[in-house]
Every structure is written in C-alpha cells, then in structure tokens.
Amino acid sequence: MKIKSKMAAIVLLLMSVMFLNSCQTKQSAVNQLEKFSYELRDNSEYYNLEDWKKAAYDFQKIRKNLDKHDYSPAERKQIGELEGKCAGYFASGVKKKVTNGLLGIGSEIKGMIEGILNSIAE
Numbered sequence: 001m002k003i004k005s006k007m008a009a010i011v012l013l014l015m016s017v018m019f020l021n022s023c024q025t026k027q028s029a030v031n032q033l034e035k036f037s038y039e040l041r042d043n044s045e046y047y048n049l050e051d052w053k054k055a056a057y058d059f060q061k062i063r064k065n066l067d068k069h070d071y072s073p074a075e076r077k078q079i080g081e082l083e084g085k086c087a088g089y090f091a092s093g094v095k096k097k098v099t100n101g102l103l104g105i106g107s108e109i110k111g112m113i114e115g116i117l118n119s120i121a122e
Helices: 002-046 047-067 074-119
Strands: none
Touching: 002 047, 002 074, 047 074
16 A cells, blocks of 8 residues: 555656646746847847848747747737747848948948049049
C-alpha cells in the first residue's frame, strides 16, 4: 500500500511539473514577443538593412513559437496588441529608410543640376 501511494505521489508530482512547465513555455512565448516589441521600439530607429532582416526572422520565429500554444481570448488580445506594435515599428522603420533614401537621392540630383548649371555658366 505504501508503494502505491508513493507511486501516485510521484506521478502527481511529475504531472504538476509538466503542467507548470507547459504554462511557463506558453507565457515565455508571450514574453519573447513583448521583449521583441521593446527592442524594436527602443532601437529600430538605428537599424540597417541587415538588422531589419534579422528582426523579420526573429519575429517569424516568435510567431511560430506562439502558434504552438492555445491562448485565452484575453491572452490573444495581448498578443494581438504586441504584434500590432511590432508591425507599427516595422512600418515606421521602412518609411524612415525610404524617406531618408529619397531625400539623399533628391540632394544628389539637386547637386547634379547645380553642377551642370555651373559648368554651363562658366
């Protein structure tokens, strides 16, 4: 009888550990997304093309990890908000890169025109 109760206690303990571990993994996926959104918020302004490629890869990896778990509606809402923030940072970063690129090209074209006009005037 003692052996059965010890075995039952061990099985119960193992099941509890497995349950806690699965919840922790589920929450850690959300935590990864939250941490990633903070990274984008704080540093994406300084990203170059390689940084953006890595960020896209990291986001995809986090999404795959999130897809492995079932979440409550409240958790899904939190995930959606975090993903929305990330998408906003991605869009903002692309917009800044395009704008800066166009301004650089515009300045270059302006310089070329001034150079042509100056050479003609000489």
